[in-house]
Every structure is written in structure tokens, then in C-alpha cells.
Amino acid sequence: MPKATAKNKPGGGDYEARHLLVLEGLEAVRKRPAMYIGSTDTRGLMHCLWEIIDNAVDEALSGFGTEIGVTLEKNGAIVVRDQARGIPVDKEPKTGLTGVEVVFTKLHAGGKFGAGSYNATGGLHGVGASVVNALSSRLDVRVDRNGATHEMSFRHGVPGEFDGDGPDAKFTPGSKLRKTGKIGRGVTGTRVRFWPDPQIFGRDATLNRDLLSARARQTSFLVPGLAITIHDDRGEEPFTEEHRHDGGISEFCEFLAPDQAVTDVVRLQGTDKFTETVPMLDDSGSLTPTDVERDLEIDIALRWGTGYDTVTKSFVNIIATPKGGTHVNGYERALGKAVTKALDGTRLLKSGEQVTKEDALEGLTSVVTVRLAEPQFEGQTKEVLGTPAVSRLVASCVERELGRFFTSSKAGVKQQARTVLEKSVAAARTRVQARAHKEAQRRKNALESATLPAKLKDCRSKDVERRELFIVEGDSALGTAMSARSSEFQALLPIRGKILNVQKASVTDMLKNAECASIIQVVGAGSGRSFDLDAARYGKVIFMADADSDGAHIRCLLATLFFRYMRPLIEAGRVYSAVPPLHRFELTNPRKGMDKYIYTYSDAEYQRKAAELTKKKLNFKEPQRYKGLGEMDADQLADTTMTMGRRTLRRITLDDAEEAEGVFEMLMGNDVAPRKEFIVDGAYRIDAEAIDA
Template identity: 40%
Template sequence: MTEEQIATNNGAYSADSIQVLEGLEAVRKRPAMYIGDTGLKGLHHLVYEVVDNSIDEALAGYCDRIDVTINEDNSITVQDNGRGIPVDYHKKEQKSALEVAMTILHAGGKFNKGSYKVSGGLHGVGVSCVNALSTHMTTQVERDGILYQQEYECGKPLYSVKEVGPATGNGTRQTFLPDASIFTETVYKYEILATRMRELAYLNAGITIVLTDRRVVNEEGKVKSEKFFSENGLKEFVRFIDSSREHLINDVIYLNTEKQGIPIEVAIMYNTSFSENIHSYVNNINTIEGGTHLAGFRRALTRTLKKYAEDSKMLEKVKIEIAGDDFREGLTAVISIKVAEPQFEGQTKTKLGNNEVMGAVDQAVGEALTYYLEEHPKEAKMIVDKVILAATARHAARKAREMVQRKSPMSGGGLPGKLADCSDRDADRCELFLVEGDSAGGTAKQGRNRMFQAILPLRGKILNVEKAMYHKALESEEIRNIYTALGVTIGTEEDSKAANIEKLRYKKIIIMTDADVDGSHIDTLIMTFFFRYMPEIIQNGYLYIATPPLYLCKKGKTEEYCWTDAQRQKFIELYGAGEEKAVHTQRYKGLGEMNAQQLWETTMDPENRMLKQVNIENAAEADYIFSMLMGEDVGPRREFIEENATYANIDA
């Protein structure tokens, strides 16, 4: 009998299912290699790795509840009702299979196709990596009526696996405290975990995930807790993402099938907006760079809709050619597939490379969409009419785009007149500051380092691209100037909206606005523009927000810039003996209130400044938030602001 047969027998999950690939030594030395980074992202990734194990049990059909708890000391407990990690003797390693899974990197049932058909986890480093990066970890397993336990410090077991009592059910309970000597941040953010747990609940219909924060207790003595459960999976997910947009048709076009051994689930909605929003997942991993599954989806959508429109004679009077992009305008879709051995490529290893997937997704989507269009002629006509409108607007956009291309420095058209360029030509060293207004732009030009810092002043608030058709955006002078200054080309393929950033002139693009409500609005408008039209800029980590100080505090000859109210309070306590009146505080309402030297010292000097990098940790959540903040519907926006406002009188 082979190992695979043993593991497959009656869903058995035993020591023989655990295969060992390599040791743990390097994890503590080079943690970023294994979990991405040692900041906030890496800290939360530890939780995802442990939860992924429980999700794998659920995918295999053995678990339907996962409890995630943030404890008072910022340790995390993850408990599931799966089969429990095997505890029997591992012949090769000569110790309990539980200890092998917890202390040896890449040791786990995931590497044996018989134990798990598919498994999640981006890095696949597993729970042993979490163990290595925790000062303390306790594992409890309930199996066969017995409660087993083992504890570890920095990945090393404190004792052998032992029985500590009777079991009340089956499952695994993991509690770990991230190592503060490795992580720059050790305080968990509830919202980051809630976003991922909500996403996992949508992607895995029927699983209950409960997130509890023991650090937050309300007036009645109840701890903060939220339950995530989705009965209809992607159908509900696509409605959630699209909830702040106006629907073109109210139906969700849905399919859940298997082609060539690949489980495929897709949910599609059409809205009245002008952007395409497709979110793709492989084994619960958000593939933000797309890949073969996305290519298969797009190919099927274009082919099927075009054929239907032609067969129905809807395109007879249309004088213009319809392109692939036109079929996806106003489309929101979620694609989730499961692949036994995914091959990931791309900058952030989130692009699927498996060639066999393209044909499978193409076939599945083509069949489902053909059936829907034939059964719903009224809705089908609305979709095709929207496509024709998009094609007409795209032809109008071609002229506007040619204006941008003509002015591009790559085509010899020169740079925008307002741009104060830097002298260095190496994009890796160059920075472009997008500055609010000519006044602040002038100060920034005086204060900058001309060698590597370029300044582009923007007049007022740029166009809200969430509400505008594409050609209107390209007709906007401020947006044209951004494209031209960056040196990117647009619409090179099939009149596509996609930007080609190969000749990008700056690898740091920094939004620098006033620290007030208007400044925040301009930040959001510019981020929306990049998110919708040049997402690669964000995906590659090129977009930043400058953070000018809020205050200059003085007491005698001592002065200090303060970026937060907490820093200001600390200065008052230190130098004013707690008396606010004893300290002179200057509140900076705008960049124009600083002179060039102050702006350089606080906001532009790489030695002292604080830049916030804009990243898309969760594309579906970002899509929902941008459409809600910048779209037509006021209701959800008001709720969001009321929930997230820290203090109302920001400009007092």
C-alpha cells in the first residue's frame, strides 16, 4: 500500500500523511523570506497561516467552524472543529507527528495529495513558521477522546506531546504570541483580520468563522465579537462588493462547476459605472496580478457576449468595432478556483501560471453565460446596449488619448509646463511629488533636492474618475499632466485603458497635500485614479502619501514637530509640566504655512520624513470602499464616515 493510499483510506489523516521537506533553522534569521515582511503585513500573515490550516480541513469536509481570538496580550488563538493534527508516532522523524508538523518547515499533510486535494496559504510555510516566529506557542489537539498538548518557545518544544485530559470533541487549538524582537509591530488590528475572515467566509460557503477581540469590552461587559457566515458564497460576495453601485440588472450570473478536475465558481454582476472590477482567487489566495484563470474568464466573456449580440442582430447598425474592454465596462465579477498544484508567478507571486486552467475556466464561463443570455433576453439586451455605449465612448476616448500620447516625453512631445523635473534619469532613484496647488508647489520646488525630486503642482481637486467616463478623464488637463509626467503609455492594446508602465520615470510617486479635510479628499481622488487606471503602480509599491506634521510645539528654545495629538500631548507633559498654556502650539492647516526649509525637514527629506505606502492588501475590500466613498450613493458613505471618524472638528 502506498502512502497516498494510506492517507486516502476512509479520509484517514495519520502520521503517514505528514511528509517532511526541510528544517526550520533559517526562519528566525530571515523571517521576511517566509512571511513577506516583519511589519503589520507579516504580523497578520501569521494568523492567516494558522487559519489556512483550518480552512484546509473544511475544504476536505471535516470542519465547519473556526474561532479566531485576539487575546488581551495580543496573542492569538485559532480553534477549529476538524480532525485534529495527528499525534501518533512518525517513523522517519521518530517523534509524534504533531511535533513534526509544529517544528519542521514544510512538514504537513498538504504535501501529500491524498490528505488534501487542495490547500490554501500563499507561502505554504505552514504553522511551523508561525511557531518559529513566536516567543511562546501552545498547541492542543482533541482526537479519539483525548486532549493532547505541547508547548514551544521560538519553535523549540518545551516537552514531548502529552495527554492532559479527556476531549470534548475533535479539533485543533493554536495559541501563539508573535516575537517582539522580530516584528516591528506587535499590536493586531481588528479590521485587517475582520476583512480577511469575511473574505474567507464568502469564498468558503457554509463555514462559520467567529472573530473575537478580548481587548475591547463594552459597557455591558461583553467582548467585541463578529460572526462571518455565507450561505451563498460568491453570490453574496459580488453583491457586497457592488452594494454601493447602481445595478444595471439585479441578477447575479452564477456558476459553480468542475471542469477538467478543477472546481470553478464565478459570480458576475453588471452596474452602471464605467470601470471593470474582477477579483480572482486560487485556493482562497487573492491573485491580484491575475493569471491564466482571469485570461480564460475574459476570453469567454468577450466571445460569448459578442456571439449573442451578433446572432441577435443587435450590432447591425453599430458602425464601430467592439473591443474586449467594451464587454467588461461596468462589470463586477469574482472568480474562485481550486488547483491541486498552483504555480504562482509575477512580482508578488500572486499571478497564476497553470496553463490548463485557462481552457477550463473559458469553457465553464462560456456555457453558463450562453445559458443565462438565452434565458433572459431582456437583461441580455441591457448588457449589450451598455457594451455599445462603452464602444462609442472608447472611440471618443481615442482622440483624448492621442492628445496624451502626443505630449508624452517618450514621443518627443515634452513634459507638462508646470513640472519641475529632477536631474537624475534613473527611475529607481527618482521621486515625483504630486502637490496640491501652485502655492505649495512653489514652496516644494524651493525646498526639494533637485537631483532626485520632481514636483508637479495640481490645480484644485482632480476629476473623480469613479463617476466619469474614461474619455472625460483623459480630457482633464490635470490627469493628462500626471500621465505625461510619469512617461507611461496608454491604450496600446486594442484601444485598451491599460497603462504601460515600462518607461515609468519615477519609482516613487508621493501625494503631498494639506493635513486637512480637503487634503484628505484630494488624496482619495488621486488614489482612486491610480487604483482604477494604473493599479500596477500600487501593486509594485510605487505610490506613497506624504505626512506633513500637524503641529509645531515650542517651549522657550525647545521646539518639536508633532505628527499626532499623542506626540503633542507628550511634548506638553515633558516641557510644559502638563500645562497646555505653557506651550506655544502652531497648528499647520496647509503646506503653504511652512517655509521651504521646514517643508524639506519635515515632509520631503528621506532622512526624517514619514511616508505611508499605499498597498492593496485586499483588492475586493478596496474596490468596495473606493466605489462607496467616491460613487453616487450618499447613504453608505455617511455610515462609513460616522463609523470611522476619529474626531469631527478636524479644522478647528
């Protein structure tokens, strides 16, 4: 038999220019969609809808159009229409294409690169509409402009013409923008209708009406006077709602506040300029660093309440920045300075006491918005603002305007300012007392618990990055796992059955529960607000439970514990769930190079593998079905579940804290009705033939 060489190895040593793949136009988007929309699940599908809606909202921000309509049709189409200026229909000089075709087929093309058509917008990379077009099985755009209606259609980003409705109609490529009718003078607007491509988006990707309503409501707060109407025709009965809020972010602040007010809504507004060095094309086509003067509009609404929670929503133009950025950093820094400066003229603080920005933020609800041209974001999903100059300018504005609030001589405002200062001082004293209590408790616990739980089977390695903690269900599984593990870096902590449901229990009850307390003690980083990620003793925490409904419940209870009391571990991507197999095939006549044992992880995979082996005429013994981890011997458990490179781990992630909070409350909280509705709704989706009963 000839030896393998670099040339005959699969994917071997040949590497020439002919192996390079050049993706033209929108091919790159279809090849790597997650690069542009974050993911191909519900979140990515909703992001496509946001891109089209935000284009209409950008027109409203510029003073064109006060109505936007969004329709979710029964046939899967999504329609977004506005009454703004309409996409340009004349030809763009460099490409020779109409404005409509440029916008929907060319990446990094549009009117938001500072050319004067827009000043402050959410879209700035020029990829939104073209990316949606590339990821749609069909997209139709209709533009009312210049006294005529213009229409154009695309399939996977390629212009052409369909001979009927829907994405399955016969498609002929090559059609151009066409006039289809006349309209009255002064009538303008754009309608985009598209079908997301099922080849790109998975079956679980659905349009979430609640998310759409929340986004529409949020946008209507940010653009006063803009009416956004949502029609959902997918259900048995059509659904319609309209969002319009003329009060702007002051009304938004009141809407978000979770407590009773101790101050009126305070508006901090200002405008400023800054110089930014950006690369610009010169006459020769070269990029030259150029100083550009930018205008910055700052508008912040805030009010203090009787509670203790802090609610901060931040936006750049109309785009939410859930992870903050330079505008939020400047705002919070200046808030702390303003409160500290205001306290200097009072006798509220005792000697040695100090108020921090966290104390000033207690009970504060605020909406932070800035508007500027071409903001620097981190990635196309625009979750963090990175423009450096914004931090300094926002801080200056906030410190100045809050200074006026705290020094106001108006009777009502003066009393409210005094209340805020007293509240901040009380928060500072509570913080100091809590820290002292925590330190005392830590010392007490250190004396009482000098050693880790006896049932912990620790590992030898001192390298936290390598160390793994397996939380194992049951003593029987522990015995097998002891033999299967690598004692150098894998530790085992057994738990007895189902731990306490901490979503329903108090902190005291949680700490009294032996299983919960031992998990927190072994992780070694504390719990709740005192949790210190750097103190965690393990680089990975892995739930290892049976692959049945009881095991799923145990994993859910463990996930709830970590979400409620050790959330930074999840946010850091250090919490996983092991995936043990359900079945094992033992081949009686394996061919050369084949494994004697084959494992499957679901009933569907079992059926496929059995059919495949039968078709290949490979004989196998009666497949073994594992009812639990304890039925596996050490070699099987090591090969399938614990050995790096052979095992499968599912990382538990937290993309949206608010949404995750709601899901945990629904599944594990005290309110039974939403959970019952969820279970009943899910029951109708189950294939009765698939139930193993």
C-alpha cells in the first residue's frame, strides 16, 4: 500500500493560487452571514428586520416622514413601509447603476458616510439593506418618487423579475428598475418586502412579535412624533398596535422607572464639537488622514426613585448600546463628580465618608442619548460606542447641567436635590456597612470552613485555566467518573439528586441548603454581589447529569443557581453542560480503521446510524441504551464525556440578561400560570410517535 504524502493526503500540502476562493459581491455575506448579523437564529433574523426599520427611522430623524408601518404576512413575508423621501432612483455616476440597485446590492454603499444626506443615523457601514437582500430568498422594493412608482426585485441579492408572488415563483435574472405607475405630486416613500432565506436561517429562527413591539416602542420614545404601526397577520386573528410618544425620552424615563419618584425627570442637554481624524479618499484615490469637525448633541433624561436598582438605557442616534461605551462612561463619571461637589457645601457627610458614583446611581433611572455623524462602533451589531471624544464632552455637559440642578434656588427643585444628596449618603453608609459585614463573615467562614467538603475529589493542578470541576449527579456516577477522570486537572463534586430551586427560595434558604452551599464553597469565589470571578478555583465548571428528563431538570436547577448567584462565571463563558451518549453500537465485524464501538446522542441519530450500518452490511450486537451515567464503565465515560478532544460540551451563554431573567422566572419562579402556558404550548409541538412510553 503506498505511503501517504502531502500531495495525496486529504487537504494536504498543495497550496497554490488556484486554491484561493474569491467571493464577489454579496457572496461573502451568504458564506459568512454571522459576521454581518451576529447569528442565524432568531436574533440574527430580528437583526435583519431592525436594519430595514432603522433605514426608515433614519429618514424620520432627518425630518422626513412621521409614519412607519411593519407587517408580518401569513406567507412569511416581512413588509416595512415609510412615507419619507424614497431611495434615489437616478443613476449613480461611478457604477452606472440606479440608487436602488446600489443600496441593495453593493456593500458599504449608501448615504450615511457623511456626504450630507444624513447627519446622525444608526446605519453607518452601508451594509444593512444589501446584507438583508443577500440573505433573502426574495426581496421586492417599491419607491414612490419623482411622480412615479418604481419597482425592483432580487433573489439572493441578484436583481431580476419574478413571474408571480412569493419566493418560489419563476425568476429571471437581469431585470432593471422599472416604472409601474404614476403617483400624485409630492407623494414619496419606500416599501421593502422580503422573505428571509430558509437556507440561511434555521427552523427555530422566528420573528418575535414581543421583541418587535418593544423595539418599536423604544424607537417611538427616541423619535418624538414618529408613529410606528405593527400588523401581524400570522395568527388566526390579525394583530395591530401603534406606538407614538410625543414626550420623548422624558416619557421613556418614566416608563422604565421601577419605583416611585423622589424627583421630577431632569433633562441634561447640550451641544458641542470635536475634531476627529479619519481616512478620506483624495482626488488620486488614496486614503489620507483628514481632520473632520463633528457636531455632538447630548440629551439625557434621569430621575431618582425610592428603590435601590439602577436602570440605564443608552443610545447613539437611534441605536441601543446595551453594553454602554464612551457616552455612558462619561455620564457616570460626571454624575459621581457632580454629587460629590454638591455635597461639599453641606454637612451631610461625616469626616472620612466618601460617596462614589455607585452610590449616586442607586435608585436612578436614566436614558442617555447622543447624536453624531459616523460614530465608531465595535462591530456591525453596534453594542458599544467607541468614539473617544464623546466621553469627555458628555462628562462636561452632565457635570455642568447637574451642577445647576443641585444649586437651583427654586423651592421644589432645591428640596428634590437635597433628597438626592441624602439618598446618596445613605447608600454610601450602607455600602460601607455591607463591606464590613462581608469581610467579617468571610473571616468567620474561613475559620469555620478551613477545609473543602470531604466529598470533593479535587485535582492536583494549580493552573486555574486548566482545572475543571465536574458537578456529578449521584454517587454511582461518581465512582465511574473517579476512574474515568484525569486527576491532574479534573475535579469531581457529587450532588444528591435535585438541588434547591433557588429561583423560589430566599438567600438564607439557599445558604442553608447543603448542596448549594458546597457548590459555592468549592467554586471559591463567593456568591451574589460579593462574587469575585478572579477568585474562582476552576477554569471550567461542567454539569454532568443523566441524559434523561431528570438529568435535564438537574441541569436547569444548577443553571438557575449559577445564574442567580454566580452569574459572572456564565458571562465569562466558563460554565458548561456535558453531553453523555444515549446508545452504544458494538460492531461484530468492524472494517479496518473503524472503531469497534459507536455512540449516538439522540434517538434520531440512533435511527440514522442503525440504518447506515445495516446498509453497509456491518453487523452489530443489540445496541445498548444507557439509562444513566452509572451504567457506563470508566473507559466509555472517559471516551465519550470527559476526555478532551473526544467529548462534547455545551457552553451555557447569556446573550440577553433581561430575556434570560424572564425565562428563569417563567420556568423556575413562583408564578405558575406562565409556566403552565409554556408547557401546554410546547405539548402541541411534540410528535406523539417520538415519545418513549
